[in-house]
Amino acid sequence: MRKVITRAREDLSVIVERDPSIRTRAEALLHPALPALWTHRLAHALYTRGHRQLARILAYLARAVTGGIEIHPGATLGRRVFIDHGAAVVIGETARVGEDVTIFHQVTLGAVGWWRDGHRDPGARRHPVVGDRVVLGTNAIVLGPVTIGDDALVGAGSLVLGDVPSGARVMAPTAEIVRPLSPADREEADRPLSPADREEADRLLRALATSGCW
Numbered sequence: 001m002r003k004v005i006t007r008a009r010e011d012l013s014v015i016v017e018r019d020p021s022i023r024t025r026a027e028a029l030l031h032p033a034l035p036a037l038w039t040h041r042l043a044h045a046l047y048t049r050g051h052r053q054l055a056r057i058l059a060y061l062a063r064a065v066t067g068g069i070e071i072h073p074g075a076t077l078g079r080r081v082f083i084d085h086g087a088a089v090v091i092g093e094t095a096r097v098g099e100d101v102t103i104f105h106q107v108t109l110g111a112v113g114w115w116r117d118g119h120r121d122p123g124a125r126r127h128p129v130v131g132d133r134v135v136l137g138t139n140a141i142v143l144g145p146v147t148i149g150d151d152a153l154v155g156a157g158s159l160v161l162g163d164v165p166s167g168a169r170v171m172a173p174t175a176e177i178v179r180p181l182s183p184a185d186r187e188e189a190d191r192p193l194s195p196a197d198r199e200e201a202d203r204l205l206r207a208l209a210t211s212g213c214w
């Protein structure tokens with residue numbers, strides 16, 4: 001029982017440390033990650049002792065109360081794993097998550113698909129292994145039996161299908177920022193074509209049409 005209380009206090013401290021919006025352990029008690037992590041610990045213990053159905057029921061209940069944190073009871077999670085926000089986090093059956101890992105919402109540690117996994121040896125891993133102190137940004141998707149090395153950072157919105165070395169940073173492309181036109185540029189864009197410009201444009205179009213590239 002002492003061990004359970006120590007781990008619970010540790011989980012609360014981790015929330016206060018890594019979520020600036022939470023100031024006290026009392027506040028951390030209402031963090032959405034807690035029911036997921038605490039239930040998973042129990043579910044995993046039941047699962048490894050062969051009580052698959054009971055473990056499944058617990059995981060099902062945790063998913064319902066956390067807005068969709070779905071951790072398969074077979075997955076292994078290290079100490080001080082922090083799941084921020086939590087909505088729609090999926091961690092597959094053979095995933096292994098190290099210690100001090102931070103996981104934001106909508107992260108998937110999933111399999112590539114049944115068409116691939118059907119060809120693996122029975123019991124073979126089909127989900128990722130995540131090293132210690134890794135950060136998985138929101139919407140990061142890691143598929144297959146790949147390894148994310150210690151201290152790696154997987155940026156928001158990344159799709160990872162291969163191993164990531166320790167300490168590496170994975171960055172998804174960011175959205176293009178289109179700046180508004182300045183009043184002068186807008187005036188230029190709206191200006192009607194002069195007769196000379198129109199003639200030049202017609203000439204270019206005719207040249208294109210007869211070039212065979214059109």
Ligand SMILES: CC(C)(COP(=O)(O)OP(=O)(O)OC[C@H]1O[C@@H](n2cnc3c(N)ncnc32)[C@H](O)[C@@H]1OP(=O)(O)O)[C@@H](O)C(=O)NCCC(=O)NCCS
Pocket residue numbers: 090092108109110111112113116143159161
């Ligand atoms: C796209 C997908 C179906 C490909 O599956 P696959 O069995 O690996 O298919 P293939 O072998 O035909 O394709 C692999 C190639 O596609 C590329 N690829 C895979 N997923 C891709 C994606 N989403 N976008 C772009 N390229 C992708 C791979 O890099 C690989 O390229 P390469 O051959 O140059 O190395 C799979 O990656 C996927 O997205 N599965 C969905 C599974 C899922 O959502 N799981 C979550 C479970 S919780």
Ligand SMILES: CC(=O)OC[C@H](N)C(=O)O
Pocket residue numbers: 090091092093109110111112117126127
């Ligand atoms: C999380 C995930 O990989 O789901 C896909 C499938 N249910 C499986 O366990 O392989």
